[in-house]
Amino acid sequence: MTLLKGASAAEASPKPRPLDASSSREFIRIREVGKLFGGRGPVVTALQDINLDIALGEFVAVVGPSGCGKSTLLRILAGLIPTNSGTVWFGDRKLEGPRHDIGVVFQSPVLFPWRTVLDNVLIPIDVQKLDRKKYLSRARDLINLVGLSEFEQRYPAELSGGMQQRVGIVRALVHDPAMLLMDEPFGALDAMTREHMNVELQRLWMAQSKTILFITHSISEAVFLADRVVVMTPRPGRIAEVLDIDLPRERTLDMMTTPPFGEYVRRIRAHFGTAGVMD
Amino acid sequence: MPDLSSLDTPKNRILSILLLCLVLAIWQASPVLFKIPAFILPSASAVAIGLWRGLTSGLYLYHGAVTLFEVLAGFALGGSLGLALGVAVALNRRFAYFIYPYIIMFQSMPKVALAPLFVLWFGLGVTSKIVTAALVAFFPMMINTISGLTSADKDRIDLILSLGGSERQVFTMLRFPSALPFIMAGLEISMALSLIGTVVTEFLGADAGLGMLMQSMNFMMDVAGSFSILIVLAVVGLVLNHALVMIRHRVLFWERLGRVDSGAAADTSIAEPTAPQADSALPAQQK
Numbered sequence: 077m078t079l080l081k082g083a084s085a086a087e088a089s090p091k092p093r094p095l096d097a098s099s100s101r102e103f104i105r106i107r108e109v110g111k112l113f114g115g116r117g118p119v120v121t122a123l124q125d126i127n128l129d130i131a132l133g134e135f136v137a138v139v140g141p142s143g144c145g146k147s148t149l150l151r152i153l154a155g156l157i158p159t160n161s162g163t164v165w166f167g168d169r170k171l172e173g174p175r176h177d178i179g180v181v182f183q184s185p186v187l188f189p190w191r192t193v194l195d196n197v198l199i200p201i202d203v204q205k206l207d208r209k210k211y212l213s214r215a216r217d218l219i220n221l222v223g224l225s226e227f228e229q230r231y232p233a234e235l236s237g238g239m240q241q242r243v244g245i246v247r248a249l250v251h252d253p254a255m256l257l258m259d260e261p262f263g264a265l266d267a268m269t270r271e272h273m274n275v276e277l278q279r280l281w282m283a284q285s286k287t288i289l290f291i292t293h294s295i296s297e298a299v300f301l302a303d304r305v306v307v308m309t310p311r312p313g314r315i316a317e318v319l320d321i322d323l324p325r326e327r328t329l330d331m332m333t334t335p336p337f338g339e340y341v342r343r344i345r346a347h348f349g350t351a352g353v354m355d
Numbered sequence: 356m357p358d359l360s361s362l363d364t365p366k367n368r369i370l371s372i373l374l375l376c377l378v379l380a381i382w383q384a385s386p387v388l389f390k391i392p393a394f395i396l397p398s399a400s401a402v403a404i405g406l407w408r409g410l411t412s413g414l415y416l417y418h419g420a421v422t423l424f425e426v427l428a429g430f431a432l433g434g435s436l437g438l439a440l441g442v443a444v445a446l447n448r449r450f451a452y453f454i455y456p457y458i459i460m461f462q463s464m465p466k467v468a469l470a471p472l473f474v475l476w477f478g479l480g481v482t483s484k485i486v487t488a489a490l491v492a493f494f495p496m497m498i499n500t501i502s503g504l505t506s507a508d509k510d511r512i513d514l515i516l517s518l519g520g521s522e523r524q525v526f527t528m529l530r531f532p533s534a535l536p537f538i539m540a541g542l543e544i545s546m547a548l549s550l551i552g553t554v555v556t557e558f559l560g561a562d563a564g565l566g567m568l569m570q571s572m573n574f575m576m577d578v579a580g581s582f583s584i585l586i587v588l589a590v591v592g593l594v595l596n597h598a599l600v601m602i603r604h605r606v607l608f609w610e611r612l613g614r615v616d617s618g619a620a621a622d623t624s625i626a627e628p629t630a631p632q633a634d635s636a637l638p639a640q641q642k
Contacts, residue, residue, distance in 0.1 A: 190532050203519065
């Protein structure tokens with residue numbers, strides 16, 4: 077059973093991709109970014125000295141324990157909160173608020189219960205006042221891509237958790253954003269569904285050629301999905317290591333039991349062995 | 356209300372009717388049985404006769420229409436003002452800051468206590484009743500609108516903002532629909548209070564209405580008549596509430612949706628791991 081009904085073998089084959097970030101066009105440059113929290117209470121350093129470049133079309137996973145500031149980093153990139161220091165560059169423009177070419181996927185599906193699946197997927201089109209008619213077929217294709225065509229006119233309450241999260245993901249793609257920000261999108265799903273969603277997301281990414289920043293606290297999920305894994309440690313939130321994952325695409329769930337995969341996981345886990353318990 | 360629908364069997368329905376008959380029989384016999392004089396507790400048949408006379412003579416219809424008009428007018432006036440002010444308070448922090456002390460002061464006051472003043476100011480006609488009903492209907496609507504509009508889910512707000520949406524869009528696309536369950540609940544409370552406010556004000560002084568009729572029957576020691584008006588008022592309250600419940604079901608259609616039984620049709624990719632179990636279960640059922 078293929079998870080992506082629309083993706084033929086040809087579409088799913090990996091496009092030529094630069095392995096080394098420095099040799100590619102840097103789409104996002106995060107420079108010396110810092111973020112403090114706490115109005116009246118004690119000030120907490122959520123992020124400190126964050127430097128990271130993300131290439132166009134790259135899949136970057138950020139992994140770390142709770143409180144390492146990974147969600148804060150995502151919210152900064154989404155333009156939802158300002159930084160206290162440093163700059164984020166999108167192309168040659170400074171980030172100064174929400175952008176129209178970003179799609180965000182949250183941990184919960186964040187669907188509107190009074191809208192059908194199709195109308196939920198069209199939320200970005202409505203918000204950005206784009207022409208619904210022009211995007212209707214794209215929305216339908218995306219819904220078909222995750223196997224929910226029969227549910228187009230259903231309401232979120234009528235879907236399972238995994239199906240709801242798929243709606244949340246294709247909604248983030250409907251306005252054809254250059255970048256997807258995903259904040260632990262599969263954290264609330266059971267292990268079995270989660271693995272399926274990982275495979276599905278990989279194919280979606282290969283078919284849609286988006287730049288993805290994927291936040292997770294599952295090390296194996298990060299290694300499975302990403303071109304590069306950014307390892308973050310808490311108090312203060314900073315980048316401990318950036319690791320290139322040199323595993324061939326398209327990756328399969330069987331790969332997760334191979335020695336190279338295990339070696340990547342071990343290497344990342346070593347950071348948290350010294351930093352404390354990983355939740 | 357707990358869900359009692361599973362108990363609604365033919366047998367239980369018959370038992371329920373029998374229970375009603377028993378209650379009516381005890382009521383009918385109580386003047387004799389417990390030696391209660393008729394001017395304290397009239398028998399069921401006396402009340403039924405009073406109700407019949409009042410309905411057939413058109414008396415209850417006329418006064419009922421007056422009361423119903425006052426209730427609905429007060430409800431519409433107070434409800435819409437409550438909604439409007441609730442929106443204003445939820446949207447404008449400065450406005451909220453200045454108006455909140457008055458809201459809290461009025462909220463802790465029993466609003467019907469103003470009814471005698473309203474009769475004094477606006478007279479025995481419908482105006483004083485409408486004003487009282489509007490006043491008591493106003494507060495639950497306003498309070499519920501405020502809490503509804505501020506209840507919107509943080510992630511959903513962030514979703515709209517992250518797409519470059521404006522606060523205005525957050526309001527129309529998210530805050531208002533999120534507030535609808537609260538607003539519908541507010542309407543139900545306001546309707547019930549409007550009826551109370553209207554009848555109480557009619558007690559105090561009116562030239563028409565069920566409350567005034569009941570008061571005059573009390574003066575004439577027509578207790579059976581008073582009881583029959585209580586029944587009419589209960590029916591009026593029930594009908595008004597039921598109308599709102601039906602509207603609520605229509606407006607909040609998504610609250611009554613259940614998970615589709617996906618089975619084989621739907622969730623194929625996720626159902627895959629469990630498919631063998633489902634297959635093996637099928638022949639067993641067919642046997």
